[in-house]
Amino acid sequence: MDLQRFNHELFEFLKFSTSPFHAVQYLSTLFLKSGFTKLEEKDRWQTTPGKGYFCVRDDGSLLVFKLSGTKQENDCWRMLAAHTDSPSLQIKPQPVTTSNTFTQLGVEVYGGPILSTWFDRDLSIAGRVSLLDQENNIHSRTIDFKQPLAIIPNLAIHLNREVNDKYSIKRQKHLLPLLCQTEDDDYSFHDTLLQQVQEEHDDLKGIKLLGFDLFCYDTQAPSITGLHGDFISASRLDNLVSCFIGTKSMLEETSGNCLLLCSNHEEIGSSTVAGAQGNFLTTVLERLEADASKRMRMLSNSSLISMDNAHGLHPNFPEKHDPQHLPLLNKGPVIKYNANQRYASTSKSAALFKVLCDASGTPVQEFVMHNDLRCGSTIGPIAATSLGIQTVDVGIPSLAMHSIRETTGVKDPYMLFKAISRFLTCTNLPGAGA
Numbered sequence: 089m090d091l092q093r094f095n096h097e098l099f100e101f102l103k104f105s106t107s108p109f110h111a112v113q114y115l116s117t118l119f120l121k122s123g124f125t126k127l128e129e130k131d132r133w134q135t136t137p138g139k140g141y142f143c144v145r146d147d148g149s150l151l152v153f154k155l156s157g158t159k160q161e162n163d164c165w166r167m168l169a170a171h172t173d174s175p176s177l178q179i180k181p182q183p184v185t186t187s188n189t190f191t192q193l194g195v196e197v198y199g200g201p202i203l204s205t206w207f208d209r210d211l212s213i214a215g216r217v218s219l220l221d222q223e224n225n226i227h228s229r230t231i232d233f234k235q236p237l238a239i240i241p242n243l244a245i246h247l248n249r250e251v252n253d254k255y256s257i258k259r260q261k262h263l264l265p266l267l268c269q270t271e272d273d274d275y276s277f278h279d280t281l282l283q284q285v286q287e288e289h290d291d292l293k294g295i296k297l298l299g300f301d302l303f304c305y306d307t308q309a310p311s312i313t314g315l316h317g318d319f320i321s322a323s324r325l326d327n328l329v330s331c332f333i334g335t336k337s338m339l340e341e342t343s344g345n346c347l348l349l350c351s352n353h354e355e356i357g358s359s360t361v362a363g364a365q366g367n368f369l370t371t372v373l374e375r376l377e378a379d380a381s382k383r384m385r386m387l388s389n390s391s392l393i394s395m396d397n398a399h400g401l402h403p404n405f406p407e408k409h410d411p412q413h414l415p416l417l418n419k420g421p422v423i424k425y426n427a428n429q430r431y432a433s434t435s436k437s438a439a440l441f442k443v444l445c446d447a448s449g450t451p452v453q454e455f456v457m458h459n460d461l462r463c464g465s466t467i468g469p470i471a472a473t474s475l476g477i478q479t480v481d482v483g484i485p486s487l488a489m490h491s492i493r494e495t496t497g498v499k500d501p502y503m504l505f506k507a508i509s510r511f512l513t514c515t516n517l518p519g520a521g522a
């Protein structure tokens with residue numbers, strides 16, 4: 089697969105994946121089409137060596153694995169991890185307020201978005217709804233309005249002279265998207281949602297809406313930008329790019345036991361039923377190898393590459409980086425280190441990734457946080473802690489992380505894909521767990 093084709097498919101995925109639930113739905117379809125079998129956690133599993141499977145938890149987390157054709161005592165896992173969620177504005181359960189003819193929606197802030205970037209954008213709404221049918225069964229379904237239907241207008245500069253200097257956004261008061269203008273007070277958001285459900289899911293008749301997990305999103309499509317097409321600009325690059333890279337790599341002709349975890353709720357700390365601190369991964373590994381001693385031996389011989397975007401050097405703010413560690417766009421994936429292990433990389437786990445980059449002809453860069461700034465974290469250390477597995481934290485360099493629209497290099501996703509694909513396909517994995 090070449091760069092253009094890869095980016096085209098990435099953009100199709102980004103466009104569809106307007107919520108974590110949509111991302112999981114899209115990737116599940118790709119795996120089904122490629123012959124993977126869907127497993128339900130509530131069922132008894134019977135797996136066959138050489139085959140691929142996937143499992144979804146709480147609609148927003150996906151775990152995919154492909155079993156080696158041969159089972160040996162020293163088998164190991166080649167594992168990948170990424171996250172499906174992105175910072176956003178989540179609609180409150182009773183969201184509608186009406187004043188001065190305007191109907192607005194109450195929202196909560198999900199994760200840590202750059203709030204100023206959410207103003208004056210053509211927003212739509214997508215996510216999951218819970219429904220009750222006439223036989224008393226509860227169903228979960230995704231919905232996505234796809235059209236612009238809400239906007240959070242800025243206050244005119246003439247009424248807010250300090251907007252460019254010192255202005256703080258009050259989350260409760262300033263963030264309510266405008267939904268419509270009405271003369272009467274009887275607008276029902278509930279009815280709007282039910283109508284959308286009927287449009288997207290005509291298999292459900294006479295249903296009741298019981299609740300929803302819905303998010304606002306920017307309707308602007310991803311684009312390649314820059315005079316020479318050097319950059320990708322899109323929403324939710326953190327961390328849908330990594331989910332896509334993991335998926336494309338799993339869909340290749342892989343070697344050994346391979347596993348990909350795309351988990352929800354990283355942006356809010358991962359301590360949820362579907363998050364990386366939950367037991368999704370550990371329970372699946374237990375089911376696949378019931379013998380605890382053998383499972384431990386396998387894990388100690390395994391490697392995990394945790395993928396999440398890195399902070400590329402912003403040309404307007406070079407002082408925000410350590411001068412010796414300046415990851416540049418289009419110059420290769422970034423290994424992220426932190427002395428306090430906010431990233432799980434060590435010289436040992438990073439060595440494997442360096443070898444993979446070298447073998448796939450991919451340049452590699454290194455990042456540590458400027459000492460005066462607080463370091464973020466990701467799911468690498470969580471997975472490393474719970475599994476006791478050698479883990480390296482890597483990611484594409486990006487700008488404006490957690491903005492409604494983020495930027496990366498046009499070559500960056502593809503370069504990380506080449507290295508990750510090498511990890512899953514090479515027949516003699518260099519020194520894994522040695």
Ligand SMILES: [Zn+2]
Pocket residue numbers: 171326327354396397466
């Ligand atoms: Zn992230």
